[in-house]
Amino acid sequence: MSYKRLGDYIIEKVEFNEGNKYDLLQGVSNNKYFQKAKTNTIGVDLSKYRVAHYNQFVFNRATTRNGDKISIALRKGESCIVSPSYRIFEVKDENVLNPDYLLMWFKRPEFDRYARFKSHGSAHEFFDMEEMCDVELPVPTLEKQKEIVTQYQAVSNKIKINEQICEKLEATAQALYKHWFVDFEFPNENGQAYKSSGGKMVYNQELEKEIPEGWEVGLLSDLITVKYGKDYKHLSKGDIPLYGSGGIMGYVNEVLYNKPSVLIPRKGSLNNILYVKTPFWSVDTMFYTIPKIDNTLIYVFNVLSKMDFNSLNVGSAVPSMTTEYLNSMQILIPENNVLEAFDFELNQLEDYKITINNQNQKLTQLQSLLLSRLARLEG
Structure with missing residues (x-):
């Protein structure tokens, strides 16, 4: 096999933003896409920034604090400006080397490892244009590349479509929650919107507002039991999802809990509340929950998802969640028939989301397979 x-x-491209012609400032993610730059540009001279045009590659040559990946992306949108420390290049002849094919090469984990290995420096490490040019x-x-x-x-487009579907399902779920439990327009026994069709409302002193007759105010602990996740370092790899505050961290060979549950972070990203329907293991920096009453979990998930927990600070620089705080939370408790109907509606949406997410996992594996095959292509 011949490598080039x-x-x-x-060819390297060096164009500065003379006359401040461009004002769209972009950064580059280590997931290989452009994103809004975090730099505050107020009072900053934008003429010193570099300009990137369509089908040009932009990469961050600094690799010291970038984990195990190198930030590089192919510009597909309008011209933008990027950090003066970034490097920009383009393909000399697109009839010989397809830019999108080259981007696929950069997305390979083997390229990230190569770039980190070839980075140089003492206090700060860099993978510069010279090292980029030495990549083989x-x-x-061209036909094979295309x-x-x-x-x-x-495959990528199918994944994006699925992600958009999941976003719409999530928006539908949020709208339904608001309609039923904020506007109190859940369907009554005749299928009509409760409040607007004359459903009886009573004033609740604890909430200082009217709520439907028959509903109560209680504690979160009336509906669920909060349990601590457990350490996972003794587990082997398997096919059981392992959850942390950021979502699935990996897969293990044992089950901590095998029924639907709401997962709540104990530290860090406290707002990342998760609803899980399949058997799982959760790490010891997470809580998982066991319902005390049927048909309440998805309602609890929606209640907690609407709250802002990141402002919590119990004597530590890192926001923390406690069982005491959760158990003492006041919560509106609807009648059982409303909870049952809501649970039925939302679980249909959740089942559809699970199907789509499972499909995306397989598509992502297919993406990885296609990337791995690049190394075996004949030059």
Whole structure:
């Protein structure tokens, strides 16, 4: 297999923002896409920033604090400006090397490892244009490049469509929660909106507002039992999802709890409340919950998801959640028939989301397979 030196196919581009012609400032994620820059540009001379145009690559040469990845992306939108410390290059001849094919090469985990290995410096490490030019890769025929790019983009587009569907399902769930438990327009026994059709409302002193007749105010602990997650370091790899505050961390070979549950972070990103329907293991910096009453979990999940817990600070620089705080939370408790109907409606949405997310997991694996095949292409 013949590998080619990348420097023979690309050319560095150095264009500064003279006259402040461009004002769209972008950063580059280590997940290989452009994003809004975090830099405060008030009072900053934007003429010193570099300009990136369509189909140009931008990368952050500093790798010291970038984990195990290198931040590089292919510009597909309008021209923008980027940090003066970034480097920009473009393909010399797109009839020989397809930019989207090259981006696929950069998305390979093997490239990230290579870039970190080739980074140099003492206090700060850099992977600069010289090192980028020394990258070697297979350059098959343009037709072959376009074929594999088409396959990869088809998978990527399907993943994006699925993500959009999940976002719409989530928006539907939030709207339904508001309609039922904020506006009190849940369907009555005749299928009509409760409040607007004359459903009886009574004043509640604890909440200082009217609530539907028959509803109560209680404690979160009336509906659920809060349990601590457990350490996972003794577990082996498997197919059981392992949850942390950021979501799934990996997969293990044992089950901590095998029924639906609401997962609540104990530290860090406290607002990342999760509703889980399949068997799981949660880490010891998470709480998981066991329902005391049927059909309450998805209601509890929605109540907690609407709250802002990140402002909590119990004597520590890191926001922390406690069982005492959770158990003492006041919560509106609807009648059982309303909870049962809401649980039925929302679980249909959740089941659909699970199906889509499972599909996306398989599609992501297919993406990885396509990327791994690049190394075996004939040059």
